[in-house]
Amino acid sequence: MNPGDRVRVDRADQTYEGVLLPSSDAEQLVVKLDGGYNVGVLREDADVDVLESGVYDIEGDEPDEGESSTIEFDEDLPTISLISTGGTIASTVDYRTGAVTAQFDAEDVLRAVPDLAGRANYRGRVVANILSENMDPGIWQELAHAVHEEIEQGADGVVVMHGTDTMQYSASALAFMLDTPVPVVFTGSQRSADRPSSDNVMNAVCAVEAAKSDCAEVLVCMHGSESDDDCALHRGTRVRKNHTSRRDAFETVGAEPLGVVDYDAAADEDPEAVRFRREHAERDSVDLDIEPALASDVELVKFTPGMDPAFLEYCEGKAGVVVEGTGLGHVHTDFIPTLESHVDDGTTVVMTSQCLEGRVCDRVYDTGRDLLDAGVVEGEDMLPGTAKVKLMWVLANRDDPAAAMGEDLAGEIQERSVPWE
Amino acid sequence: MNPGDRVRVDRADQTYEGVLLPSSDAEQLVVKLDGGYNVGVLREDADVDVLESGVYDIEGDEPDEGESSTIEFDEDLPTISLISTGGTIASTVDYRTGAVTAQFDAEDVLRAVPDLAGRANYRGRVVANILSENMDPGIWQELAHAVHEEIEQGADGVVVMHGTDTMQYSASALAFMLDTPVPVVFTGSQRSADRPSSDNVMNAVCAVEAAKSDCAEVLVCMHGSESDDDCALHRGTRVRKNHTSRRDAFETVGAEPLGVVDYDAAADEDPEAVRFRREHAERDSVDLDIEPALASDVELVKFTPGMDPAFLEYCEGKAGVVVEGTGLGHVHTDFIPTLESHVDDGTTVVMTSQCLEGRVCDRVYDTGRDLLDAGVVEGEDMLPGTAKVKLMWVLANRDDPAAAMGEDLAGEIQERSVPWE
Known part of the structure; x- marks a missing residue:
């Protein structure tokens, strides 16, 4: 064999x-x-x-780290770093390197996705090879360090290949941990490469174009519709996987996506293929920096009617708790004393809403005012999952975590929409 | 005074x-x-x-239960029962009855919402006067009994006035507990009556028209758009409050609403004001019945990366656990042994997805297959909150709760959409 x-x-x-x-x-x-x-x-x-025998044309030897690629460096092209963490899209690129090789080169990339040829000089590294439900804060930190290193070493943009299940959490984590002068673009695939409806090639091509664009933010690049017309560019802290299986499962919550990559134009190497529709940080407007510390003992608790108050008691002694409340940000009155006691013990408690869209506002109804009196912090219009990641980050990096939760640090809090009179 | x-x-x-x-x-x-x-x-x-003095024209005496209303019964009109549980809309009707009166009459209703005149004969009762975040399974049961009694006593339709925060949970609960031959229509208000943008009058009028319609289901009737054109009619088990403050916050997930009430037509008493767009149970096609038992020790747990596995251990000994997993229905591999041990102890564990739209499918990836091997039940395309309410109900009413979770009992599982090849 x-x-x-x-x-x-x-x-x-x-x-x-x-x-x-x-x-x-x-x-x-x-x-x-x-x-x-x-x-x-x-x-x-x-x-x-x-x-x-010989179904795939694979040279039997492993790539040597020092071996120079047979693909020549093109000085006229930007250099894009591809970082693999696993998931459906990475399995395309990784087919040769498998679970065991920490680096891959331009040849590996182009063998996997020939459509990427001529767009950039590539280099690649494997940070993990996991299904994304197994992603954890430790790997977020390794990933942040890897992205930081790639940019430090001259990458003009970074594409992170990631499973779709927890992509929104990892993108949020990197948005808080990194200040980046170039695009850091998460992409993935909802359908594996062996299926006729696979989205892996189009998502990879659009992500590379997005990584070359005039932006200095952490983005998610995935199919914008069920057709193959374009990919949407979502801000990492505002995106959500809203469908279990559709290729266009990812949506920006409460706003239009930041931008779009026209796939036909990208295929023609049209420099206008990437268009931003909303204000965003421009390339090189930010200095590269990394603050990777995270508090690990932060939980997200979703409130539902009939929930046992003992559930919240389990959070005693945690550094932080994000509550996914109802409506404007409510829980049953019986839960308020427990939350108050957690706050008194030093836990930062943040209220968000399971509605997904809209802003919490705990000043309207009695329950909300009682929550504010108990010291619960209003989570503005942050997505609950993003609020959890942010709380992990501010607890480790800011002197006043409660105050920092109310500040927009990475686009996670949107400008107040037209007030509802 | x-x-x-x-x-x-x-x-x-x-x-x-x-x-x-x-x-x-x-x-x-x-x-x-x-x-x-x-x-x-x-x-x-x-x-x-x-x-x-005398800001409101209130007769100082309480209504006697036996007292006949000054509004005459009209044999040509249907009889609609209004049941109040509290919340913003009920406060309009309850201003006279306050927190203390268990029944109100047609006069009270018409004094509060004069636009309801001439549409029906009304009778009313108060089941609770709470903010809906304080709703609990005990009140669901009282509410189901009250609705059952009203229909038994001849109501041609029932309108339940309910706070918007947990309306979707209560509507689901009644959908599982009741077989109803007439419409049971939940309505509420996102803006209180003293605000110019209040939606209470339009929602109440449309809900009464929906309660008169040719339907035998539990519905939610709320604004269909930001304008005052129409209200949408949502199936109680498929509806979700998707915005913290907008008047059209309620949406049917994964499908169009069941129907619509045209407000202008309703104002003109046009019998075509209510239009159903999708298949639904027709009036009198169902025999009245009630199965109000509920298991109380059921929890919903939302999985997020970095979550402490100890969180799930807290669910040991519960009758049921609904997990809100990622993507097609996943959790970190580390959580699977704990779930398996709960299943072995007799806990029914059901997997749903935090994506909201789409169906869980645990046969595609390793994690999912491991969950199925552990005895976790796939929650199809059920909303996680609905799945929790359903699990409380099937544990108390069905011999094989796991099998019942996979059956469509009240429209909570939608027909499989076009398969994703």
């Missing part, structure tokens, strides 16, 4: 069928499954059947 | 200003505040200043 062969691997009651990939770990077989993911299987005691 | 006077009441460092209402409790003063709510203040040690 050789890398590139289609194989069936049986080991310990598990059967995997797919293409054998090169592995740098002699004890592991790496198999790219038909769904797009790579699995590692211990070689010992594994039975391998070769179903078809 | 007399009921109807504008007063300032000082007691124990609190000051209330508003209109004095009749009180059936000699120890309590009931004051209608300018915001629309009623407060009860202990008469003892209270200082009352009359600011203006």
Whole structure:
């Protein structure tokens, strides 16, 4: 058997069928499954059947770190760094490097997505290879350091390949941890590369164009509609995955997306392919900086009728709690003494709304005024998930976390819309 | 001082200003505040200043239960029962009855909303007088019994006046607890009656017209747009408050609303004012029945990255847990053993998605398959809040709760949309 062969691997009651990939770990077989993911299987005691030889044209040797790419550096093109964290889109690029290689080069990128050729000089690195539901604050920090390093070393833009499930949380985390002079563009794929409706090529092309654009923010670039017309550019702190399976699942909440990438124009390498529709930080208007510290003991609690007040008592001693309340920012009156006691113990408690759109306002009704009296901080119009990530960040980086929660730090609080008289 | 006077009441460092209402409790003063709510203040040690006499024309005596209304019963009109639970809209109708009267009559209704005249014979009752964030399963049961009684006694439709914050949960609860041959229409108000943009009159008129319509379901009737053109009719199990303050905050998730009430046509008493756009249960196609039992120890837990797994351990021993997962229905791999142990202990665990739109599908990715192996039930495309209410109901009323969670009982699971190939 050789890398590139289609194989069936049986080991310990598990059967995997797919293409054998090169592995740098002699004890592991790496198999790219038909769904797009790579699995590692211990070689010992594994039975391998070769179903078809040479399905993929893979050179058997691993890329050497020092090896120079056969693709020449083009001084007229910007340099874009691709960072892989796993998920459906990364599995396209990673098919050769598998779960085991920490760096990949332009050749790997172009072999995976030939449409990226001629748009930029590429370099790449793997920060993680996980399904995004397993993303955690520790990996956010590694990712922030990796992006920071890439920009420091001259990248003109960064594309982060990320699973879609928790992309909004990671994008928010990077928006708070990093000051970036260039675009940091998250992209992913709702359908794996082996499906005819896959969105991976278009999202990757549009993300690279967005990473070259005149912007200095953390963005999410995903399909803007069910057709293949354009990708929307969302501000990382305002975006939400609003559909389980549609390719255009991502939406900016409470506003239009920041901008759009026209796919036909991008395919023609039209410099006008990326258009911003709203005010945004322009390229090089921000100095590169990183503040990666995060408080880990912060929880988000969603209030629903009939909820056991003991649930909130569990949050005793936490550094922070974000409550996803009803309407303008309410919970059952019975919960207020518990929240007050948490505040008295030093927990920062922030109120948001499960409505998603609109601003909390705890000055209108009795319950809200009681919450304010208890020391609960109003979360303005922040998305609850973004508010949680922000609270983790301000608790570790700001002297007055409660005050910082009310300030717009990374576009997470939108300007007050027309007041409702 | 007399009921109807504008007063300032000082007691124990609190000051209330508003209109004095009749009180059936000699120890309590009931004051209608300018915001629309009623407060009860202990008469003892209270200082009352009359600011203006006779602001409201209120007869000082309480309505006798046996007293016949001065408004004659019209045999040609249907009879609509109005049930008040509190909230912004109820405060309009309740201004005379205050927090203390269990029944009100047609005269009270028409004094509050004169536009309702000539549409129906009215009768009314108060089930609660609370802000809806304080709604709880016990009051859902009282409400279901009240609606059941009203229909049993001949009501041709029921309008439930309810605060908007938790209306979607209460409407779901009644949809599961009741089989109704007539419309049960929840309505409320996002702006109180004293504000120029109040939506209370239009919502009340449209809700009464919807309660007269050819339908046998639990509906929510609220503004369909920011203008005063029409109200949307939402199925109770599919509706969500999606904006903190807009009058058209309520939306049917994943589909068009069931129907619409044209306000101009309704004002003209046009019988075509209510139009259904989608299939629905028709009037008298269902036999009246009530199954009001609910399991109380059911929790909803929203998963977010960085969440402490101990949070889920708190749910040990609960009858049911609804998880609001990411994407197609995922949580961090570290949480799966805890969920599995809950299932092994007899807890019914149901997976839903925080995406809101779309269906969970735990057969696509490894995490999902592991969740299914752990015995977690897929929540189809149910809204997480609706799934929680349904789980409370099926645990108390069905022999196989896990199987019942996968069946469409009250429109909460929509037909599978076009499959995503």
